[in-house]
Amino acid sequence: MSITIKVAGPLKQHLPPGGSIPDAATVGQAIERLALPEVGSLIMLVNGQMVHWHTELNDGDTLELIPAMCGGA
Amino acid sequence: MAVGGVWGKLLHVDLTDGRQWIEEPSDEIYLKLLGGRAMAAWLLLRDLPVGADPLGPENLLIFAPGILQGSNLPGAGRHGVAAKSPLTGAIASSEAGGWWGHEFKRTGHDALIVHGKSDKPVYLWIKDGEVEIRDAAHLWGKDTADVEWAIQGELDDKRIRVSQCGIAGENLVLYANVINDINRAAGRGGLGAVMGSKNLRAVAVRGNQNPPVATRKRVTGVSKWLGDNYKTKAASFVAIGTPGGVNNLAAASALPTHNFQDPFFPQHQSISGQLMQETILIGRDTCQACPISCKQVVEHEDQTYPDSPYMRSDFLHKLKLSKEYGGPEYESIAALGSACGVDDFIAIAKANEQTARYGLDSISLGMTIAFVMECVGRGLLTAEQTGGFLPRFGSAADMMEAVEMIAHGEGFGAQMGQGSKRLAAWIGGDAADSLVEVKGQELPMHEPRAKHALGVGYAVAPVGADHMMNMHDTGFAQPGEGLERVAEIKRFPPMAFNDLSHQKMDLFYHEVNRKHMLDSAIICHFLPYYPSHVAEVLGGLTGHDYTPQDLLDVGERAQTLCRLFNLREGFTEEDDRMPRRVMKAFKEGPLAGVEITQEMFLNARNHWYGLMGWTEAGVPTAERLQSLELTEILDGMEFVAA
Numbered sequence: 001m002s003i004t005i006k007v008a009g010p011l012k013q014h015l016p017p018g019g020s021i022p023d024a025a026t027v028g029q030a031i032e033r034l035a036l037p038e039v040g041s042l043i044m045l046v047n048g049q050m051v052h053w054h055t056e057l058n059d060g061d062t063l064e065l066i067p068a069m070c071g072g073a
Numbered sequence: 074m075a076v077g078g079v080w081g082k083l084l085h086v087d088l089t090d091g092r093q094w095i096e097e098p099s100d101e102i103y104l105k106l107l108g109g110r111a112m113a114a115w116l117l118l119r120d121l122p123v124g125a126d127p128l129g130p131e132n133l134l135i136f137a138p139g140i141l142q143g144s145n146l147p148g149a150g151r152h153g154v155a156a157k158s159p160l161t162g163a164i165a166s167s168e169a170g171g172w173w174g175h176e177f178k179r180t181g182h183d184a185l186i187v188h189g190k191s192d193k194p195v196y197l198w199i200k201d202g203e204v205e206i207r208d209a210a211h212l213w214g215k216d217t218a219d220v221e222w223a224i225q226g227e228l229d230d231k232r233i234r235v236s237q238c239g240i241a242g243e244n245l246v247l248y249a250n251v252i253n254d255i256n257r258a259a260g261r262g263g264l265g266a267v268m269g270s271k272n273l274r275a276v277a278v279r280g281n282q283n284p285p286v287a288t289r290k291r292v293t294g295v296s297k298w299l300g301d302n303y304k305t306k307a308a309s310f311v312a313i314g315t316p317g318g319v320n321n322l323a324a325a326s327a328l329p330t331h332n333f334q335d336p337f338f339p340q341h342q343s344i345s346g347q348l349m350q351e352t353i354l355i356g357r358d359t360c361q362a363c364p365i366s367c368k369q370v371v372e373h374e375d376q377t378y379p380d381s382p383y384m385r386s387d388f389l390h391k392l393k394l395s396k397e398y399g400g401p402e403y404e405s406i407a408a409l410g411s412a413c414g415v416d417d418f419i420a421i422a423k424a425n426e427q428t429a430r431y432g433l434d435s436i437s438l439g440m441t442i443a444f445v446m447e448c449v450g451r452g453l454l455t456a457e458q459t460g461g462f463l464p465r466f467g468s469a470a471d472m473m474e475a476v477e478m479i480a481h482g483e484g485f486g487a488q489m490g491q492g493s494k495r496l497a498a499w500i501g502g503d504a505a506d507s508l509v510e511v512k513g514q515e516l517p518m519h520e521p522r523a524k525h526a527l528g529v530g531y532a533v534a535p536v537g538a539d540h541m542m543n544m545h546d547t548g549f550a551q552p553g554e555g556l557e558r559v560a561e562i563k564r565f566p567p568m569a570f571n572d573l574s575h576q577k578m579d580l581f582y583h584e585v586n587r588k589h590m591l592d593s594a595i596i597c598h599f600l601p602y603y604p605s606h607v608a609e610v611l612g613g614l615t616g617h618d619y620t621p622q623d624l625l626d627v628g629e630r631a632q633t634l635c636r637l638f639n640l641r642e643g644f645t646e647e648d649d650r651m652p653r654r655v656m657k658a659f660k661e662g663p664l665a666g667v668e669i670t671q672e673m674f675l676n677a678r679n680h681w682y683g684l685m686g687w688t689e690a691g692v693p694t695a696e697r698l699q700s701l702e703l704t705e706i707l708d709g710m711e712f713v714a715a
């Protein structure tokens with residue numbers, strides 16, 4: 001099984017070698033495997049669709065992680 | 074006075090007859106309400122006649138810091154402003170950063186309540202215990218920076234801090250704001266119009282008194298924790314600030330585009346925080362005692378920036394940006410940018426500068442212009458109706474022209490200055506189909522389809538649609554600070570952005586109470602404090618101990634008092650609704666097919682009513698008022714309870 005990982009700007013240094021991980025049943029497991037630093041708010045996309053921590057992953061999926069600001073004023 | 078951190082003195086000034094008096098609330102008021110929103114809602118319930126005209130002399134304009142102001146805690150450079158809103162008819166309650174709140178607290182007062190109306194333009198000058206009403210005829214009609222510098226000049230003190238309405242407030246634009254320190258804003262709900270309606274142009278303050286503190290080292294201990302941790306825990310605010318949200322939210326269909334119609338803004342790179350850093354950003358600014366420095370300072374002088382691949386070059390780059398008005402934050406970038414289809418960053422930054430110069434809420438401003446642009450596109454507005462002004466989505470020049478017309482109340486600008494809801498009624502037909510507002514206040518720049526609980530929060534916030542006294546689902550979608558902070562009250566697992574279950578609303582209940590507490594204490598939301606940090610500071614200031622749950626009770630009191638006010642002014646659960654447009658699924662993109670049904674919404678909203686101790690009609694029960702220890706505070710006041 002292979003999951004391709006894409007991360008936005010400040011997270012790029014935490015990309016795994018080759019840009020993929022071999023095994024993760026869910027989005028949450030994949031994120032834990034990456035051992036990302038605290039980002040506060042995270043937007044999770046699988047194959048371009050917004051998903052969540054418990055979403056199941058399939059072989060060949062692309063997981064994209066984007067830190068999201070939640071401030072504004 | 075057995076409560077540290079406060080003076081025990083509320084300053085009342087009546088502009089009709091010039092009377093001033095000091096009120097000395099009980100210890101219980103301070104300990105139960107802290108200040109800010111909770112105190113303002115209590116004062117409005119007590120002193121504002123039911124049904125008062127928000128632009129009439131009966132309205133109260135309340136400047137309310139909280140217990141934390143004057144403490145030098147990072148994040149306490151902030152204060153609240155409140156009144157009955159001329160835009161919505163509900164309560165208006167906004168906060169602003171900078172230095173004014175700190176300085177005002179040092180004058181020896183805990184709040185300022187302005188009554189009545191002056192028969193000519195005036196400003197208030199508060200220097201420690203002395204209060205003077207001074208002529209402001211020479212300030213009327215001027216830009217906010219010029220007014221602040223003029224006041225500092227004539228009173229011969231550059232350290233005077235000024236809070237003011239701008240010409241938009243003078244012209245009674247219903248979403249005019251109150252500006253302090255030239256570029257900070259108590260933004261939403263038309264508080265600037267209330268100020269202008271009283272012929273009050275400014276409140277100038279200078280204070281030299283340190284509020285009493287019970288145990289200072291409990292406060293400095295938390296300041297030190299912040300100093301040791303802000304670079305990691307507030308990293309994105311340090312690195313780029315709120316504009317970092319533009320590209321990130323765009324990737325999730327969450328950057329509002331064309332009045333919330335479209336799932337993509339393809340030109341989002343052209344209005345991003347990254348572009349701002351590469352081009353016009355010359356520095357960062359901060360608020361009193363805060364090391365984070367999240368604010369943007371920009372400058373631009375008739376040049377193009379050929380090195381950036383995203384910059385369009387056309388005539389608008391001949392504009393000049395002046396640094397004293399500050400650079401745009403995320404809300405302004407999106408409201409004046411993607412919501413209007415505008416991708417020219419210089420134009421957006423210039424329009425943002427004008428909002429500080431004139432005193433206009435950038436969110437309602439941008440969204441009202443977007444609404445007009447949509448109506449023009451739908452053929453609902455004619456040149457005859459608008460005096461020839463027919464702004465189009467994507468036109469930076471039209472957007473900037475609209476800002477000038479609105480601020481000055483020129484021609485159709487006067488209609489636009491009424492906000493989108495009144496404008497829809499004026500246009501007639503099915504113009505209301507293009508509205509994206511709650512209780513008459515336009516939606517801020519966070520997409521409910523990407524943050525479902527936030528959408529419910531838009532419906533139930535006491536001021537109309539608001540993103541600050543609200544929960545951002547993405548902050549609780551994975552293990553991290555959001556969930557750890559609320560775990561001091563109750564532990565929740567990561568929950569999906571589109572989860573509207575009862576468990577999600579349980580989390581929403583605690584988190585939104587926490588936000589209202591921050592707006593009563595008062596602390597900036599961008600500081601990474603846990604409730605236990607706030608409890609430690611409050612204990613150190615007041616000499617009375619708080620638990621994290623005690624703090625959330627303050628937030629619940631603030632919300633409940635606001636609710637009682639709104640109910641008394643005629644609002645019902647029918648007004649706690651989401652705009653239809655942001656419940657319907659986009660057809661493409663990351664959020665394709667994701668909808669919020671009315672059933673999902675009502676199920677979530679009504680569960681939250683229950684958690685708040687409100688009936689199915691959204692009315693607080695006497696039992697909950699009792700358990701929140703509000704019954705005595707409300708004694709003698711007119712309100713609706715179940």
